[in-house]
Amino acid sequence: MLEPIYYDVGRVCKDKDGLTPSIVDLFIDINEPKLLYNTPEDLLDKFKKSFLGTINFKGEEIKYQVLNYGRYLDRAKIEEADLYIIADRKIIERKELIFIKNLRDSIPPNSAIYFPLAKPWEIPLLTYLGVDYFSTLSKYYASLGYKLTKNRALKSSKDYEELVKINDHTYHSIIEEVRDAIKNGYLRNLVEETSISHPYLWANYRRYKPDLRKIATFKENKVIVTANINIPEVSKYLERLKNYEPYTNIILLLPCSSKKPYSKSKTHQKIIKAIGKAVVEEVILTSPYGLVPRALELAVNYDIPVTGVWSLEEIKLINELLKDFIKKVEDKFGDSTIISYLPDHYLEILEIDSLVIKDLEELRKVLKEYKGDKRKQRVHNLKELCRYQFYKNFLPDNIFINRKNQIIYKNKILATLKNKIILSLEGGKLMWETLKKDSFYVETNFDIKKGSLFPPGFVDCNELISYDDEVVLIKDDKYLGVGRAKLPGDEMKRAKHGALVNVRKVVSYG
Numbered sequence: 001m002l003e004p005i006y007y008d009v010g011r012v013c014k015d016k017d018g019l020t021p022s023i024v025d026l027f028i029d030i031n032e033p034k035l036l037y038n039t040p041e042d043l044l045d046k047f048k049k050s051f052l053g054t055i056n057f058k059g060e061e062i063k064y065q066v067l068n069y070g071r072y073l074d075r076a077k078i079e080e081a082d083l084y085i086i087a088d089r090k091i092i093e094r095k096e097l098i099f100i101k102n103l104r105d106s107i108p109p110n111s112a113i114y115f116p117l118a119k120p121w122e123i124p125l126l127t128y129l130g131v132d133y134f135s136t137l138s139k140y141y142a143s144l145g146y147k148l149t150k151n152r153a154l155k156s157s158k159d160y161e162e163l164v165k166i167n168d169h170t171y172h173s174i175i176e177e178v179r180d181a182i183k184n185g186y187l188r189n190l191v192e193e194t195s196i197s198h199p200y201l202w203a204n205y206r207r208y209k210p211d212l213r214k215i216a217t218f219k220e221n222k223v224i225v226t227a228n229i230n231i232p233e234v235s236k237y238l239e240r241l242k243n244y245e246p247y248t249n250i251i252l253l254l255p256c257s258s259k260k261p262y263s264k265s266k267t268h269q270k271i272i273k274a275i276g277k278a279v280v281e282e283v284i285l286t287s288p289y290g291l292v293p294r295a296l297e298l299a300v301n302y303d304i305p306v307t308g309v310w311s312l313e314e315i316k317l318i319n320e321l322l323k324d325f326i327k328k329v330e331d332k333f334g335d336s337t338i339i340s341y342l343p344d345h346y347l348e349i350l351e352i353d354s355l356v357i358k359d360l361e362e363l364r365k366v367l368k369e370y371k372g373d374k375r376k377q378r379v380h381n382l383k384e385l386c387r388y389q390f391y392k393n394f395l396p397d398n399i400f401i402n403r404k405n406q407i408i409y410k411n412k413i414l415a416t417l418k419n420k421i422i423l424s425l426e427g428g429k430l431m432w433e434t435l436k437k438d439s440f441y442v443e444t445n446f447d448i449k450k451g452s453l454f455p456p457g458f459v460d461c462n463e464l465i466s467y468d469d470e471v472v473l474i475k476d477d478k479y480l481g482v483g484r485a486k487l488p489g490d491e492m493k494r495a496k497h498g499a500l501v502n503v504r505k506v507v508s509y510g
Helices: 041-046 070-075 089-093 095-106 120-129 138-143 160-184 187-195 199-207 232-241 266-275 294-299 312-333 360-370 374-390 425-438 489-494
Strands: 003-008 010-015 018-020 050-057 060-067 083-086 112-115 146-148 153-155 250-255 281-286 290-293 337-340 399-401 406-409 412-417 421-423 441-444 451-453 458-461 470-475 478-485 501-506
Touching: 003 160, 010 120, 010 160, 070 089, 070 095, 089 095, 089 199, 095 112, 095 120, 095 199, 120 160, 120 187, 120 199, 138 146, 138 160, 146 160, 160 187, 187 199, 232 290, 232 294, 250 266, 250 312, 266 360, 281 294, 281 312, 290 294, 290 312, 294 374, 337 360, 374 399, 374 421, 406 425, 412 425, 421 425, 421 470, 425 441, 425 470, 425 478, 441 478, 458 489, 470 501
Parallel strands: 060 083, 083 112, 250 281, 250 337, 441 470
Antiparallel strands: 003 010, 010 018, 050 060, 146 153, 281 290, 399 406, 406 412, 412 421, 441 458, 451 501, 470 478, 478 501
8 A cells, every 4th residue: 555765763654646644535434432531431342443444545446443432542453454543533632652663563564544534733743753645724723713724723703615725735734844853854854843732642652662773773854952951862772882892992072063973073183183092982072962973973863952061961862871981981991091081061961980081282292101002993983873774783894995985805896985884895894704694695596687676576574674775685594786775674574565676786696
């Protein structure tokens, strides 16, 4: 029924005649009494709670299931269907709304979820949770004399017909904005914008823990951080930061910069010049990511309002992560030396002791005694970026990166560094030979060609794969090529049709 094409927790899909999320006019006649949301438990057996049937939808016959469980959605028995319909909109005001996330995670990505009678400001959150189709309340609000906007209903003196047109336009505008937000990676911001004025939406937004595989590991567009710093992008980063292995026990604490990656900023270019041939573990302190080793700076691309005043939440996060990092260094090397080149408002929040340096010339002098092999450190940094991206490192010791940002091994190009590690055929082969099924692999039962890989012929994959990740393709342990994931790994396993992988390069065995 649907073919997902973009993810940002929520998704944009192709259907038979357009894109989702979208507005549909769907009528299903159910000749049974409706189970009310607050129906007492001892009356549950008197109501039918699931309705199965078929309907002509956009020119094709599809199977639907209407879920009419009220506040007892945790007892819902999910049948195989193309379209799942949420019968009671009242759940949007209750914690039962999270059922939609559980439903989405248990059905094929090609199946759709329909939430009738959503208000415009509810659509971004519902899409974020996994809903694909909506119907409107345009006529209902027009009959009451209300004009709908993206955020609220306004009393209006306009006539009924004009209000219906205005309200319909609002619905279609928010749908268009939601699609654009998903495609460009800012759906969460739109959800926050439309939910903050409605406590029932905000509560459900805050309690929802999305599947982190449904956001790209490396986002090309900046992540815009609001007052809410507990966001999925940060959670995903912190989960992978745990795998980081420090190179040295000399830790240099540095401030963040507005320009990303940090090393492109004027401030950090001066710092890097002052560091010179010294080998130190450069650690950038920042909100909302806490701390970012220089090796992982490509993993963060964000913008956050800077006031110069840290919140208690930010202070706690930075100090906890910094203490954990220092412990990891000391567990590995036995001790640590901590040097701070930080503005005063950073130093005021730190709960650790360090040697504080105020100017670049002093920093240069202090670091002279820590000279080492910078080439080995650069190799280490590439390995740690690889570990961050793929959970495992497969890059060997004797690699180097040339001026074209290509990672070279024995005169062969393994990958290109462009916001992330982009595999070449040789790099994919090395990953598969080194990591086998610990690699980001997709297995088929046929010899692939460039283009798209579809479910017929799909055998298995690594479930850790996120949307837009680099993957290797294999058949019977034979390496076939490299591509980019169009679905998270778990959804590849449930998909019935649509593209799973964009196959970029294929090995020629002829």
